[in-house]
Amino acid sequence: MSSEFGKLLRISVFGQSHGRAIGVNIDGLPAGEAVDLEELNAFLDRRRPGKSSLSTARRETDTPVFLSGMEGGLTCGAPLCAIIENSDQHSSDYSRLRDTPRPSHADYSAWVKWGGHADMRGGGHFSGRLTAPLCVAGGIAKQILARRGIFTGAHLAAVGTEEDASFPLWPTKELFEAVAAKPFPVLDDAAGERMQALILEARQAADSVGGVIECAAVGLPAGLGDPMFDGVENRLAAALFGIPAVKGVEFGGGFASARLRGSENNDPFALEDERVVAAANRAGGILGGITSGMPLTLRVAVKPTPSIAKPQHTVDLRERKETELVIHGRHDPCIAHRAVPVVEAVTAAVLLDLLLEGNHGTF
């Protein structure tokens, strides 16, 4: 097993970048849930390339075809399988790559694992293209959560050394929608300008740049998740590291909390309209693995696109000698901004799974 996550809601992603189709099978969706296709396509558009000079011009046809699980626009209880056919394939670009692994790509480890049988054209099953079906699953989860007053949103918190503002203590649905509607998903547009400049600069230097994404969810009931190894953090982290290029995940204060004193990092409890709230949220809405009712906040580190135009040093696996590699084709100089909806999608899917479990703490 590999390309699946979830407990009551199982999400399985399949496909290779240049194969016949990519897709997702979602097993465990509640029945009778409307899927608003227009809204879903708008969500998918947020990760699609080719929208600006910041990303590759490759035209992907991301329109999902639903093979099962829906009847009359509603989920019907049976597994929902949606596929996206691949049309724009330039496999010739990748023919040399079988023997000369691209640095910091999965080429080499996959070659070892699968004895050279891996289909690595366009990155194969490891391609960022596989995040399209993930967004189908997450986009549907987002709609189901929204119907229950739970909203998720994300923005690009940093590109290289340029940083956006952070979400406020209590982000709102409206704020999430406003960021999602922007062509470049940041809170502070001036920071966004600087980030875009940095990305273009990297492109001109035949290079790439990494970034950080902040994601939040509001409206979650307290009491979701289990202690120790099956908590909200464990399950979110396990899924988020499935997004290609993610190398770090932190909740609330995360690594910054490690630099603080307890008196600075602790979130004092308070009452607000009879509700128990916290006056700060360095816990990111999770205490002991269990939701506290405060907004969930997390941050994800995305490494710079490993595909760069600069010549790189690698090894010819067949001839067993060192060699120089030049990667042709067009590649995104930064994938972090396109990964924003993907982080949101994965977060929404995990939260829906947790919500389906209900609070079986008492029953």
Next chain:
Amino acid sequence: MSSEFGKLLRISVFGQSHGRAIGVNIDGLPAGEAVDLEELNAFLDRRRPGKSSLSTARRETDTPVFLSGMEGGLTCGAPLCAIIENSDQHSSDYSRLRDTPRPSHADYSAWVKWGGHADMRGGGHFSGRLTAPLCVAGGIAKQILARRGIFTGAHLAAVGTEEDASFPLWPTKELFEAVAAKPFPVLDDAAGERMQALILEARQAADSVGGVIECAAVGLPAGLGDPMFDGVENRLAAALFGIPAVKGVEFGGGFASARLRGSENNDPFALEDERVVAAANRAGGILGGITSGMPLTLRVAVKPTPSIAKPQHTVDLRERKETELVIHGRHDPCIAHRAVPVVEAVTAAVLLDLLLEGNHGTF
């Protein structure tokens, strides 16, 4: 389910801090493996409190009693259950805490989840004490891995703003042993002095401080782990977030990679004695979720101990009003240094689980 992790090797932790006993059940250990009890106890000693002025004087009796799974000093194939009896209990210290949740502890979220039935004396099932049985499991895993040439080690990478050096590109078994033998587990003892000063300073200020742990593993074959959601990163992160107070996990360059250019972050491949290696290791030994044969490196953020002597603001859940809380008893001003062997234990357990799977990529 909550307090379990692993796939072929299932590790279940049970117990509450002030209950009769805490323990671990390990299902799936290979048979015929010797468990060196002396070595295991030495490993457990590394996390035990009461060793210095840096941690609480509470005397814990961490000697595990093996109820099953061993015969004549060897594992016998059946589940191995080991327990540690609790002897030193001051439950009176915690009686008020049922209604006044400590900020940034699990008290409140557990109270919601379990309708007030949680046994939160001493932190209950959320207590750092539960890491003792985790170390029993991890200590056994370490011995089994070592027999196959796989070694794990960890050090305290930071306390507050004071930072240790990093592991070298190729850490060795000897380096791991040298750090493990130190009373304060750092690479650079001068940095260690500064860290300890910071911890004592926090204690004097009735406060606490957080830290970061770096862990590495060498000797892993390439090809372990699966793509997307069942990779080495996913499984390690899911388990590491089960350690109390962990708020962030990163692999290789992690969040720092997000600030770099691709040309800086990519690890060029090279040949060394016919072996494919990388000239740098910002990938942390994992490409596409699969081991590359380079050392595995990860970092874990530990928040400052939430139990501090300073008065804190909280809520009286019964009387439904805000109140001031003073936590009595002695508490570690920093738990990060004691968490060093715990991170190692969890890492070793996950790696053994992956190794048991073998490389079923081809078979």
Next chain:
Amino acid sequence: MSSEFGKLLRISVFGQSHGRAIGVNIDGLPAGEAVDLEELNAFLDRRRPGKSSLSTARRETDTPVFLSGMEGGLTCGAPLCAIIENSDQHSSDYSRLRDTPRPSHADYSAWVKWGGHADMRGGGHFSGRLTAPLCVAGGIAKQILARRGIFTGAHLAAVGTEEDASFPLWPTKELFEAVAAKPFPVLDDAAGERMQALILEARQAADSVGGVIECAAVGLPAGLGDPMFDGVENRLAAALFGIPAVKGVEFGGGFASARLRGSENNDPFALEDERVVAAANRAGGILGGITSGMPLTLRVAVKPTPSIAKPQHTVDLRERKETELVIHGRHDPCIAHRAVPVVEAVTAAVLLDLLLEGNHGTF
């Protein structure tokens, strides 16, 4: 989760009988395995209807389209998704069934579970049609097992009260192939004639009839499976009960063993060419959940097709009154003979999953 099974090899089935497509996603197949499409289609043909007067004339197009997981005729390590498009749909036949559940079908329980949103046209996700993608998965598993000297076979052991002979103590690959090649899959053709007469008789009586399938596997190494809840029997039973209409599963002597004395039921060990064998096989090749190296044998009870032409008593769920139901359309008077390859497919898939785990008892 619902329509998935397996541990290292995960098989997920999706689709509804009258939806756009049905299919299977197989995650965890070893890479580099050839899939012989001709052989696979021949296997799929064995369950296809419309071949004789014994089954419905409905023309199903069972040819799978591979969307992913294959490259150049070999598995490539990534999840393999195969779909079968639905072309022959008579949904009008089923319109009344939404409110008047057919006795002993899943209509009523699905209606309760999914609040009336279930797509039950043609049986929906519960249809026997979903066994076609199961056979795709099992057919591929059979080929991979055969390459390792493991062969599976099955025959119709009974239809109603008419019984076939049993597999001999040591069935062979050749015997399996001979049965598979027959139009009616029995060992004793005279018994097969009587069974077919019984089926035709049931059809003429506007009725249906049940049956029993015996399945065996040879060439399995000893030591596969784990004790108690993760043994070969547990995993096979869990998967076999997923085949529609299966109401009983037994291994070796099964229910007949319950009538025997220990001295009759015990299988004495013996040596044959230096190999430990048993002189009888009432254990069905499994002792304590673990394979013994003897042939695996199991039997599966298939209930009579619940769709019969006779008028039946049921309830109108909307009008909340009792009513008479006549099921139109053509239905198989017996599904047991068509379920023979399905039992084989599920058995092969579970065995391959077990084999991928290897014997991690020692390693």
Next chain:
Amino acid sequence: MSSEFGKLLRISVFGQSHGRAIGVNIDGLPAGEAVDLEELNAFLDRRRPGKSSLSTARRETDTPVFLSGMEGGLTCGAPLCAIIENSDQHSSDYSRLRDTPRPSHADYSAWVKWGGHADMRGGGHFSGRLTAPLCVAGGIAKQILARRGIFTGAHLAAVGTEEDASFPLWPTKELFEAVAAKPFPVLDDAAGERMQALILEARQAADSVGGVIECAAVGLPAGLGDPMFDGVENRLAAALFGIPAVKGVEFGGGFASARLRGSENNDPFALEDERVVAAANRAGGILGGITSGMPLTLRVAVKPTPSIAKPQHTVDLRERKETELVIHGRHDPCIAHRAVPVVEAVTAAVLLDLLLEGNHGTF
């Protein structure tokens, strides 16, 4: 993994027959549930040996000690671990067995799996003694279910060729209690007399005899369970085959249904006090893997005790030659009657797990 089952409620059994202790860890129990120890011990008494001439005189001390998961007589949300210490050990009886596997025991397959390291004294981890902790888990589950109006009961349906009556269409809590209170758990005491005579006869013949257990549950809501591979039948079967000596599991009509016509086997729906019921229950309360609201019924085949006093043929694994084996010590000539509460325990545990999931079909 091996000795665990369940999804939200995970039950892990550990221990060897002659080890220090056996026990069970239950992860996922709802909090705030009272555990009536008197009632639990009465339930455990039902499987204890040494009560009559029908079973071995071995005195087992089956009183569980609760290490965790309870506080003030109530479950507290944390994993509940209970152990039973082993006191009465005659390991000398088993010393020869390491090299001469007892026919139809797990000795040989465990020896292969674990390379001779298995602790097989008294059957080791495969011993029927391990059903004591299973009954602790199931006994607690029974109490939690009863509080929600769900009752489970079982009786000995057959010993050898002697058969008891069957449960009526609608068994009641009172009937379950009446059978449970009997020294020999049958519905028809005259049949019970004949069964006991058969058991004594087998003992006198230095032999043993098998049996069949029928188990039922009433009060289950309709809509529990999922289609295909995660239904009520799949999950019950997977767990029930974990009981030592079980070789067959059937639901409702089971194998007998395979001999019937559809018109005989179908359960017509009817209305009773506005409720949808079935006029017969050959489905055993499960349609398409999902509960229908009718009583759940299942039957389990228990093979004759493989330990018999008669000399048996086996193999000396060390000297690699055939040999004669005489098993000393006292052994139950029949274990089926003692397995009655065990089947009930496992059934209750699986049903509680399903109930905790709730009906996430719609939510």
